[in-house]
Amino acid sequence: MDSIRNPYAPGAGTQPPELAGRDSVRKQVHVAIARLRIGRPAKSVLMVGLRGVGKTVLLDKMRADAEAEGVFTVRAETPENRSLPALLAPQLRLALLRLSKVENAKDLALYGLRALAGFVKAFKLKYNDIEVGLDLDPEVGLADNGDLEGDLATLFEQVGRAARSAGTDVVLFIDEIQYIEEAQFAALISALHRCAQANLPLTMVGAGLPQLRGLAGNAKSYAERLFDFPMIGPLAPSEAQLAILKPAHDEGVDFTPDAVGSILDRTHGYPYFLQEWGKHSWDVARQSPITLTDVDEASSQAVAALDESFFRVRFDRLTPTEKKYLRAMAELGPGPHRSGDIATTLGKAVNSLAPLRQSLILKGMLWSPNHGDTAFTVPLFDEFMKRIMPGPNWKTD
Template identity: 70%
Template sequence: MDPIRNPFAPGAGTPPLELAGRDELRESLRVALQRSRIGRPAKSAMLVGLRGAGKTVLLDRVRMDAEAAGIHTVRVEAPEGRSLPALLAPQLRQALLRLSQTEAAKAMAIRGLRALAGFARKLKVTYGDIEVGIDYEPEPGLADNGDLEHDLQALVEQVGVAARAAGTALAIFVDELQYVPEPQLAALITALHRTEQRQLPIVLVGAGLPQLRGQMGNAKSYAERLFDFPEIGPLPPEAARQAIVKPLQHEGAGITADPLEEILRVARGYAYFLQVWGSHTWLAARESPLTLDDVRRASAAAVAAMDEGFFRVRFDRCTPRERTYLRAMAELGPGPHRSGDIAACMREKVSSLAPTRSSLIAKGMIWSPNFGDTAFTVPMFDEFMKRIMPAAPAADAGAPSETGRT
């Protein structure tokens, strides 16, 4: 099969040829954005799910849908080590400059740019990474208290007023939202709450790991009433089939039932894994239709590619002790696992492992589905850990064990 015509796209947020199984959610977000645009109540949304489920791809497709409908959008990714004000300020400036091109919104947009100038100057002391162009002098008393929660609320309100004057809405898209520190997350939630109270056309569409729901609830108790939290999980079987079949059909190729079911079995419905296996099966095949032998030949290459990329890039960020903790989890299976069981596997106390567990949660490697439970944020990571660290964690017979529930 011609590798140039390979219709599958395994990559970090790379849009697939066929975005299967997401139409219902796309439609619900389209409705929310249009309701916001006309001043009707509309919930913002947080897309939550494991790595490889397709959150980033979906986030970007919803953004494309919004822009095609005439809604203004901004998009940021929240990496570790960057402040939310630093990420948002340049994007909000661009949004206000675009809104200022509409005559009916020009005055409100300029006032928003003045608010942004005061916001950036006052918060530069606290968040030294803020870098944003200043187009107008600040307006005294507007978003310039130096308090993030108060100032971000005032700034976002002013952006909402400008968007309403322009007859549009602003959709703010934030990926990897779980990396935003809790005080900054609280400020963002407060700002969105205020715009909802004033029926201003601002909607936040975020994406993050499953712990994001709990993080937002901790930041502000009313977050679960302010946002919807659609779970982005494995595709249902029929949608997973379409994710393989339709790209093949686009290239005039096909696949028979048995190899198709084998791809679904090994990829387990996860959007990224479907793309990986589809791509490697295409490369392994000599002709159409793709066969079961093609899938079997492709599987070794698919696993190796994920080990070197998707899995390894996360493994390399971990300290030796964190890797041992992850290997102990893998020894117990896919999970989730009780903290006491992991500690028993390592022959250590639960309390002594708490800092390691917390660090892995902060890095987005694991999460806690329930109190005292620990699970991988990356599907199939237990299998990878056994491949890269074949030996089980070394047991120190002299170390105390604490297997109680925690």
């Protein structure tokens, strides 16, 4: 087998050769953007799901789809401890500069750039991570009051009006939204609400971990009416099979049915894991078809690759006590688990562990599907924890 022609693409946000099972949500976003473009109301979309389900890949594909239809897009990923103004200001500048090149929108776009200049000036001291170059002087009194909720809404209005004059949409594609601080998230929701009320063609397509739904509701009570929250989960068996077989078939290579079945069993249909097993099975195999023996041999390599990258990068960010908490969860199985059961496994009082649990939620390692329940945000992390902290002595090590 030619490793150079290996079609599988495990990686952070790397586009897989076959984007299987996501047509319905892609259509949902396409319809929402198209409705706004003709002046019809549409909800913003916030995709939620665990790590490894392909949210980032899907977000980038949707953005490419939108750009191909003439939509003006803004792309940002929210890192921890980065302010929303610092995240949005450079991207909105680029969108307004593009809009200023459309004759019908030029004046409104330049007015929007002056609003952005006032916005940056007002918040540069409060959020000292803002770095954006602006050539225009601020418009006094426009988006410069120093109140993030009101000023961001005013700024979005100016961008939306310019987009409407240009006959297009501006769509914010934002990843890892769960890391936006609550008050700033509230300001973002309020600004999008203002645009929806004014029927302006500015919307957001975002992605984040499952707790994003609760975070949005906590930030603004009307968020559930402003957003759709499609759940992006593992692929159904037929979709997972397509994700494995089609890239190989395109290269003239096949898998035996039991080899495909083994990959689906081991990966549970999670897109990132499918790419890892596909890649290593291809590299191990000597000829087509790829067999169950090949998959068995490749599995140790796939697990090692996941342990050293996908899992380990998250494990290394944890404190010793956080690691023990997750190891206790792993002792109980994949989850979700009751907080009391985790505390019992650790031999601790449940109330004493609440700050630790909250810290892990803020780090994006855990989420709460229901009150009192705790679950991993990373699929198969329980198996990794048992590999990285083996044996009976993990409580005392």
